[in-house]
Amino acid sequence: MRMLPSPTFDLPAVGQTLMIDADDTLWENNHLFDRAIASFVTFLDHKTHTPDEVRDHLNRIEHDRVRLHGYGLASFRKSLVICFEELSGEVVTEAHRTEIDRFTALITESPIELLPEVDTTLAYLAGRHRLLLVTKGAEEEQVRKLERSGLADYFDGVEVLSEKHVEAYLELRHRHACEAATTWMIGNSPKSDVNPALAAGLNAVLVPHANTWVLEHEKLSDAPEGQRLLTVDRFTDLRLHF
Known part of the structure; x- marks a missing residue:
């Protein structure tokens, strides 16, 4: 043959x-930040802004900050603090910071x-x-x-x-x-x-x-x-x- x-x-x-x-x-990376942001939105529990409006506000803060302060968890954590203060009208307390730190810690602790x-x-x-x-x-x-x-x-x-x-x-x-x-x-x-x-x-x-x-x-x-x-x-x- x-x-x-x-x-x-x-x-x-x-x-x-x-x-x-x-x-x-x-x-995977961004979905970990999405989870942290969802927890932050729930924690903020804003009475007039919708969750999407809170996320949009955070996006604007991050957009402005990354040009000066770069990327990474420290910058992200600071953006959450600024977002909390701007939308709540309150000064972030140690209790608030501890809770925000917990959200960001979940990102570093998640497996690759x-x-x-x-x-x-x-x-x-x-x-x-x-x-x-x-x-x-x-x-x-x-x-x-x-x-x-x-x-x-x-x-x-x-x-x-x-x-x-x-x-x-x-x-x-x-x-x-x-x-x-x-x-x-x-x-x-x-x-x-x-x-x-x-x-x-x-x-x-x-x-x-x-x-x-x-x-x-x-x-x-x-x-x-x-x-x-x-x-x-x-x-x-x-x-x-x-």
């Missing part, structure tokens, strides 16, 4: 640099919940490409989450940025000697992961998350000529492209 040749598949080129976001790309097939996908990608974790926030908190996740060994480098903007990506290109044509930023946020990376001359992959933080919402930019923008349904779909 004549043997037919095995089918061949064109695999993507190896040896690219993949910059990968962490929160809500590798593991990896998104589906993240570990096996990273194992595959790490065998073919250089992986850099590129996240933003409080450095100690982000590094601790990475350690707890069990994913640290897949990455050739870790960058915790105060903000992800064009200048930050240009600096990363220089510091890690990245060839723009073979470097990709992968994440769930149009505002932080995709648009500024494209503006810095890199390629990008959007991995949408149903619960991306509202402050990370932004209209997706088009890829400039000579660059590429991909959108995948799930993190594991990266295996089809890399």
